[in-house]
Amino acid sequence: MTTAPRTPPPQFVFRLKRALGGRAGWGGLALQIMFAAVLVWIAFEIVANARANLETQRIISGFGFLRNNAGFDVSQSLVPYSGSDSYAWVFLVGLLNTILVSVIGIFFATVIGFFVALGRLSPNWLMARIAGGYVELIRNLPLLFQLLFWYLAVLGALPGPRQSIPLFGSFLSNRGLVIPRLVPEAGLAPCALALAAAIVIALGLRHYARRLLFENGRAMTIWPYVMGLLIGLPLVSALVFGAPFSLEVPVLKGFNFSGGTRVIPEFVALLVALSTYTAAFIAEIVRAGILSVHRGQMEAGLSLGLSRGSVLRLIVVPQALRVILPPLTNQYLNLTKNSSLAVSIGYPDLVSVFAGTALSQTGQAIEILAMTMGVYLLLSLVTSAIMSFYGWRLGRSLGA
């Protein structure tokens, strides 16, 4: 008996089955469709349920409230803001305040963290113990307490505005540090152009120096030239075109100072608390990264005649960065989210101003909290994208 040879399924059908359902085939596809349908149904139920309940209680929903007047003021705003601006503008003010404290906090936390980590790894016994003590102490205390400590301790130590401490034209009191304000003058644009030109030339110089190093083996110290450029060119432009800024000195009038810009103590307390707290965690991450590099690298570098600092800078840390970057990204995201503790000391960040005041005034909890969470998610995604890009570039140059 001859059996007709089985014809294989047509290539197209086979490829389609694989594409849709993976190795499970049509069954896999069916499961995926069912799962997606369940998810969609759950989402629909949540939204419809919330909508129905909102309507029963006649709570207004929708984003129309963003156009209404906010009716309240905030103590720090990077953009001009007054009480008659809209809630959408308040959202922007809070967002900028959060970004400001997060970015500056990330910078300081990284710097402090790196130095504490290097201190902990130092052969100097006292330095290692002090750094270790710092890490252990700061890591184990809740951030809220540290924040309140910095705020109340700092505030308590400072005098009132009428007895403020004068420092080179600035005044330090419990209202904050009032510094002379830079008022832009006519010479600002040429000065900015000169500075930009100086930066471009400095980058070019750096590129030239690296080429010189890799091709001819000649090491060229460029930092004197770079400093000269960055200071000299704007100075020349200031002499030729006039000063870029004039100073507006603060003067005590009545209750507070008028004139000058003010750094409010809430900002400083939040910044210090966030930076020192996150630095303790970053120090441990950096230390782990450095310890992960084989000891032979340090020995090889030392045997080449490099100093310990140079070996760290040129050989060990670039390799350690591959291990450091992912947990470091975590800490940056933590810092950004921890900045929402600002509400306990009265710093007008996004949560305090928008998800706090605006929420209790309009009562639209769902919309406001969704916007706030969306923004934090966006900030976190942007931060991790930047760090991923940096890690990718690093991996490329190290030949990972």
Added chain:
Amino acid sequence: MKRVSLFFTLAVAAGFASQAASAETLKTVKDRGQLSCGVSTGLPGFSNPDDKGNWTGLDVDICRALAAAIFNDPSKVKFVPLSAKDRFTALQSGEIDVLSRNTTWTLSRDTSLGANFTGVTYYDGQGFLVKKSLKVNSALELNSASVCVQTGTTTEQNLADYFKGNNMKYEVIAFAGQDETVKAYESGRCDVFTSDVSQLYAERLKLANPADHVVLPEVISKEPLGPMVRHGDDQWFDIVKWVLFAMVDAEEMGVTQGNVDEMAKSDKPDLKRAFGTDGNLGEQLGLTKDWFYRIIKTVGNYGESFDRNVGSGSKLQIARGLNQLWNKGGIQYAPPIR
């Protein structure tokens, strides 16, 4: 099918909603066996826990009267302390049945929050507290001052309006909780503390040297404080409304906690109606016939509650002022019980 509130507010940490928000609050309270009452985190005179955890205050008395009317037991109340920031979401989500937390009655709160005000327990206004050492005699001298305020309150908005209206500049520092605000004021971070005048007197008591601080004479706003309930439940709205009216009417009719037993046997027609001897007004509300007796027996009438908590019998020593009865020079007026 009854719709149950699921993820109504995404960040309320104190638990999710558990019951439907429609026409059923009385039944829910009775089934639970306890009234859930939202109060402040500690404001002397209005809602304040003592060192043993017993709550007292004008707002607390309203909730105790409500519990007495429903359960004949003023202790069947669970007090939920709420800050100004999350008081409304707690009410909206069903965590509390009534919000009795010195909340100002405004139009936007009556509408957009999905809640109703049931009456006015205290007619208040906003004022300023400053240190005597600043030698300020009027709020109009506060140009470019730093002001501490609690965030999420009408206080913040009135402050902005007042300073803008008088062309004065100011710096506002807004805190989430009342305690941090007062602490910052005391530490000198700001020159002025602003809040309702009754709260200024209450908070001044908590300061290290109350005599060093003075309340400025200006009252810059109307702040009628009253309890709030959710939209959509008319029966519960009526009950909470009439519990307060019962207390005010009792003072008007001369019924006190001391003489309520004799008054219950009175022959006067208005007293017979109130005590349920005549007619069934209590049952029409959804309560029992002796609802009025229960309320006055447990917390007394409005005047007694006022004196005990914020008036001459308390540490605050606030005069009746606007809160006196309408026929004695104030504006507390309750509709007749008939």
